[in-house]
Amino acid sequence: MNDPIIQCLTDTDVYKFNMMYLVWKLWRRTLGESAMNNRSRRVRLAEIIPEEALREQLDHALTLRFGSEELEQLESFRLEDGRPQYSSEFVKHFLADFQLPQYELKKTADGQYDMRFPGTWAQFILWETLAMSIVTELRGYYTLAAEGKKMADLYDEGRRRRDAKIERLNSYPGIRFMEFVTRRRYSRDWHDELVGELKSGLHHDQMTGTSNVWLARKYGLKAQGTQAHELFMAYARLFGNDPATVRHSQNRVLQDWWDLYGHSLSIALTDTYGTEFFFRMMTPEQARLWKGLRQDSGDPFVFGERAISFYRKHEVNPLDKLVVFSDGLDLDRIIALYERFSRLIQVAFGWGTNLGNDLGIDPISLVIKLVQICGVDCVKLSDNLAKAIGPPELVAFLSEVFGYTVGLSEECRY
Amino acid sequence: MNDPIIQCLTDTDVYKFNMMYLVWKLWRRTLGESAMNNRSRRVRLAEIIPEEALREQLDHALTLRFGSEELEQLESFRLEDGRPQYSSEFVKHFLADFQLPQYELKKTADGQYDMRFPGTWAQFILWETLAMSIVTELRGYYTLAAEGKKMADLYDEGRRRRDAKIERLNSYPGIRFMEFVTRRRYSRDWHDELVGELKSGLHHDQMTGTSNVWLARKYGLKAQGTQAHELFMAYARLFGNDPATVRHSQNRVLQDWWDLYGHSLSIALTDTYGTEFFFRMMTPEQARLWKGLRQDSGDPFVFGERAISFYRKHEVNPLDKLVVFSDGLDLDRIIALYERFSRLIQVAFGWGTNLGNDLGIDPISLVIKLVQICGVDCVKLSDNLAKAIGPPELVAFLSEVFGYTVGLSEECRY
DSSP states (O other), X not given: OOSOSOOSTTSSXXXXXXXXXXXXXXXXXXXXXXXXXXXXXXXXXXXXXXXXXXXXXXXXXXXXXXXXXXXXXXXXOBOTTSOBSSOHHIIIIIITTOOOOOOEEEEOTTSOEEEEEEEEHHHHTTHHHHHHHHHHHHHHHHHHHHTTOOGGGGHHHHHHHHHXXXXXXXXXXXXXXXXXXXXXXXXXXXXXXXXXXXXXXXXXXXXXXXXXXXXXXXXTOOBOOOOOHHHHHHHHHTTOSOHHHHHHHHHHHHHHHHHHHGGGGOEEEOXXXXXXXXXXXXXXXXXXXXXXEEEOSSOHHHHHHHHHXXXXXXXXXXXXXXXXXXXXXOHHHHHHHHHHHTTTSEXXXXXXXXXXXXXXXXXXXXXEXXXXXXXXXXXXXXXXXXXXXXXXXXXXXXHHHTTOOOOOOSOOOO | OOSOSOOSTTSSBHHHHXXXXXXXHHSTTOEEEEEEEXXXXXXXXXXXXXXXXXXXXXXXXXXXXXXXXXXHHHHHOBOTTSOBSSOHHIIIIIITTOOOOOOEEEEOTTSOEEXXXXXXXXXXXXXXXXXXXXXXXXXXXXXXXXXXXXXXXGHHHHHHHHHHHHHHHTTOTTOOEEEOOGGGOSOHHXXXXXXXXXXXXXXXXXXXXXXXXXXXXXXXXXXXXXXXXXXHHHHHHTTOSOHHHHHHHHHHHHHHHHHHHGGGGOEEEOOTTOHHHHHHHSOHHHHHHSOEEEEOSSOXXXXXXXXXXXXXXXXXXXXXXXXXEOSSOOHHHHHHHHHHHTTTSEEEEEEOHHHHSOSSSOOOOEEEEEEEETTEEOOBOOSSGGGOBSOHHHHHHHHHHTTOXXXXXXXXXX
């Protein structure tokens, strides 16, 4: 491969900047580490992607700086009340001087890459989607190359499937989704074309925005996102081991987020330590104030019911609130969820892998997650223990602390 | 005792604000804990000071808020280049809303108080000198009360000793000192009178300033200070356990401090993990740029020699640099150090206990130190292992990491 996969630092999700700003503001010097995990162990990435090719792409990302157009775009973001989303010190000093910190890479005995991003949280936080886009595209490229094919050879099939999605969506003018494709996209070029085609092909503004800052700029779309597990994972470990304090840490995420962004970005991610815990932790006042919730693991139909009963319990009309479904969606599931819930609660979809990597190669379940913060290991439980991350004894401790009861509620999808 | 000992939140050392601002800016949400330690174990504080009286004083401090005059004073501080020392967000939002976090207090089996200040570092950081002033004054009050005496009964003797100091100092027009009395002062009233008398009684500006922000305001003096061990202690533990990283953490303190305050406040505390380590850690460029060094444990005459050779090694003229001696000074020692070094290197003195608590009662060696940061224990070594703090195995680990060799170089002074 010759072309750089990552050509600008805004070719990432806007929520990474939202989280980065919080981390920079409140945890500026805090160190930690994130690491890649390929949950599709059968796909032996280190036997598919040559290490040299991978390093070349990562090294190119290291050379990137924010351009003036990108800084202007980020500085132009406004909250609902007209305040700038980010301070000018953040954009003009921190981002203007920013470069990605060094990565660590080695091959493992079982044919995977051990890829790590140690350093200052406020810096390595930006690696996540960039590295995932790189690995995902390289995996496609070299998988096809081994069969004597090129990436573009699948475009016909990809376009057929994409256009079928667009056509079908046009029968559902009420469906609202954000494209969350970036990290698992087939390729940069494919992603670019896809967003353009979605914009022109959908007749009813079904696509409310894109998570990708670069493509938002290119296509005049709204850059949209919520928040990720890493905030909840870090907060759970940054305040010591007293169970009450650890539990309280999760609400601190919501408080700190609200202090920065208020109502504008008030969609809470619910599943880091199990959705049952989340519904106990969110206060009635927060239930009233926050726009809504994001569902990212477990059974979305069960979640929808629980969200509705949660709001009713707090005397909030569910139709004033929004649920964003973002876990392993395809169009069948989107339509089923839309038809099941849209008359009861507002629904939106964060549509990723199946929207942007549906050309014939089975996508892999790749993540880059926080594994350590300030010297201690990190854990994620989620509503699906196949997605759990962290050392077993710590998983056990935090399961106890958070009263975690949800088991392996569905088969592992990949 | 009826009057509150702490009547305003600026009745503390200015360096607490300097460190608080750094912590607020770079470690805003980081939790930790500081705790009191009475190194004079023979003085059984919990048998002298009634718990109710101690709680009453601490509880009063909890009610305090910064007044507008205090906020204006803090906002008026300027660096050498005219920039404000603190951002207006820090003063107008953080400090304007500030109140001290809750303390924890219980008696121990050996007749001491276990007094702890857990919480957000950027908040409990302000407890240190306030609580020390309270405990020190109460100890004097109740020690005297047990003998049927009042605090004021010692004033005659105190004034005699104070005036003798002033008179003697007036024969040394070249001596420069800052009064570092606050935390170990005999009493608030005595401190107030002392600073007034020093200002009017010294003929040659020997007193360059006071560490106390309130008294600086009251007497039109410069509020002066350097930096404390807590920054170095926290940084040593905030970046994990890799020895190279732990070592590097100490220079990060200097870098972060310089980034905020530049040349204006560039006097480095040298002894947290032994002065030998410090002289290896400070870079030649920093040796050239920084104003000077503070000596706070070990033999000050040995330190002076080492500082001079350190600067010469880096081709810096020692006469361009300043050593601040601040460890257990009395006037004999001040004069001896002044005569020994003032033709070789600039010298100044941070004069505390013996200046502000010399009325007839033996002062105690009381400290409040960081004991935990972000869930891990903290350690201080210093050039005098009698001043070391922390769990023995961690003391051993960090001694190894920092190549610590200095032993118990002098008898414990109290």
